[in-house]
Amino acid sequence: MRVVAVTACPTGIAHTYMAAEALEQAAVERGDEISVETQGSAGSEPLSTREVHEADVVVLAADVGVNGRERFVGKPLVEGTVKQAVENAAELLRRAAEAAEADTTVGTAQQARHEGTAEPDAGHTGAATRLRQWLMTGVSYMIPFVAAGGLLIALSFALGGYRITEAPDVTEHFDPATLTSWAALANQIGTTAFDFLVPVLAGFVAYAMADRPALAPGFVGGAAAVSVGAGFLGGLVAGLLAGAVVGGLRRVPVPRAMAGIMPVVVLPLVGTLVVGVLMFVVLGAPLSxxxxxxxxxxxxxGGANAVLLGALLGGMIASDLGGPVNKVAYTFAVGGLTTGSDTALQIMAAVMGAGMVPPLALATAATVRAGLFTAAERDSARPAWLLGASFITEGAIPFAAADPLRVIPSMVLGSAGTGALSMLFGVTLRAPHGGLFVFPLVGGPGLYALAVALGVLVAAVTVTAAKSLAPGRERALAGGENAESTTAAA
Known part of the structure; x- marks a missing residue:
């Protein structure tokens, strides 16, 4: 079977490429030919027209909207999440084989493509899945602004103190010889980057729903949400509204003479007008x-409520190790940063600390009790140290994919503990990312390190105990590896 696949996750860093590798390995084991396009942050080589044309089936493993989906019209198509691809790529390829054998839509779909009437097919996914993909697309495009702006703001406070926000505009006064001026410059650049968060979120949610014509209505709707004080919540509503309005307008039949100007003039114009009116006049005040x-x-x-919130967010961060639930908790924390309140800064600290726990805990467990882990898991422990220290929770995925029933509950317990302790200690953080490398910017770094260390200890002990309960697990693993060594030697 010839397969083409696309993988894409919200951040475009770890899941995207791990899913691609898993699909490629599963295809080799099945004897299939596969070409994978990774729509990640590092970029990729797009599938060629010939590869798509010759493919028997298409596999989309994505948690966000897939760019260029219209290329696959007329092909049997199977969809799943990146987590499904990482954990069970063979199952996705089995479903793909069934779809290729059962497909009866190629003729009509190809005819629609030749007539120019075909649109990207959304019928393969349910409403809830499409909604999640739209929202995660917006989040994925927002994250670079969050990282750049948040780290610059945090750096400005480290260099110039918390009163650096009162510094004069650098366009009026900037002295290259003073640290205060550089701190003020970093703060004002970071603040400018943060000003884009809501418009970018709204714009790309709309883009995921209705393609390029929805970008302008989405961005304008997001800017309107900021103007009326509706914040992130208003941005999400504006993005969904813009996508729905433009998507509806695209279905209105128009004379052939007008078809050429619809996507570049009419749809953006009417969509922006409708969304703008609704956000400023109708929805602005209630959302605000x-x-x-x-x-x-x-x-x-405060008190118990804050601790419970920290535990909840920490558990969410570890529940799918960088997947949609993780991103919901992270986006909630980032959204609070724009308010600047102490509680919001505490939430950001709790979320980041909880996200560091799973990779560090599993690396610790695999080092201390190596006999409970396979050779591949022990190899994964080495990069997991750095990934965990950098707040890249996806470093725990290889362990969770191999043993989800023992690993994930253990990680949820440890991360929830770190989130609760961080909130209890009142630790604050202005940087939205960075892990160990932004500890100098933490309010209360000693207590923060203690919260993370205790969470790592709890998770590592729990996962070790859970794996030890399996009768003869260490002997079985050792025996399996000895057999592999014997086979290799032979």
Missing amino acids: ALMTALTDWLNGL
Whole structure:
């Protein structure tokens, strides 16, 4: 079977490439030919027209909207998440083989393509899955702005103190010889990057729903959400609204003479007007009130409520190790950074600390009790140290894929503990990423390190105990590796 595949995750870093590698290995084992396009942050070589044309089936392993989906019209198509591809790529390829054998739509789909009437097929996925993909697309394009802006703001506070926000505009006063001016410059650049968060989120949610004509309505709707004080919540609503409006307008039949100007003039114009009116006149005030209530609730959290919230967010971070649930918790924390409240800064610290726990805990367990882990898992432990220290939770995926029932609950327990302790200690963090490398920017670094270390200890002990409960696990693993060595020698 000839297969073409596309993999894409919200951050475009780890899951995207791990899913591609898993699909390639599974295809080799099945005797299939496969070409994979990784739509990740590092870029990739797009599938060639010939590869798509000759493919028997298409596999999409994505948690976000796939770019260029219209290329696959007329081909049997199977969809899954990147987590499914990482954990069970063979199952996705088995489903692909069944789809290729059962496909009866090629003729009509190819005819529609030749007539120019075909659109990307969304019928293969449910409404909930499409909604998640739209939202994760917006989040994936927003994250670089979060990282750049947040780290620059955090650096400015480290260099110039918390009053650096009161510094004069650098266009009016900038002295290259003073550290304060550089701190003010970093703060103002970072603040400018943060100003794009909501418009970018809204714009690319709309883009995922209705392609390029929805970009302008989405961006304008996001900017309107900021203007009326609706924040991230308003941005999400504006993006979904823009995508729905433009998607609806695309289905309105128009004379052939107007078809050429629809995507570049009519759709952006009408979509922007409709979304702008709705956000400023109809939805702005209610969304602003709701956002204010949410902010007040966060600011009012204290004691047991704050600890429970930290435990909940920490557990979410570890529940799918970088997947959609993880991104929901992370996006919630990042959204709070724009308010600047102490509680929001504590939430950001809790989320990042919890995200560091799984890779560090599994690397620790695989080092201390190596006999409980396979050779491949022990090899994965080495990069997991650096990934965990860098707040890249995906470093735990190889362990979770091999033994999810023991690994994931153990990691959830440890991460929830770190999140709860971080909130209990009142640790704050202004940087949205960086892990160990931004500890100098943490408010209360000693207590923060203690919270992370205790979470790692709990997770490592729990996963070790869970694996030890399997009768003869160490002997079985050792026996398997000895057999592999004997076979290799022979």
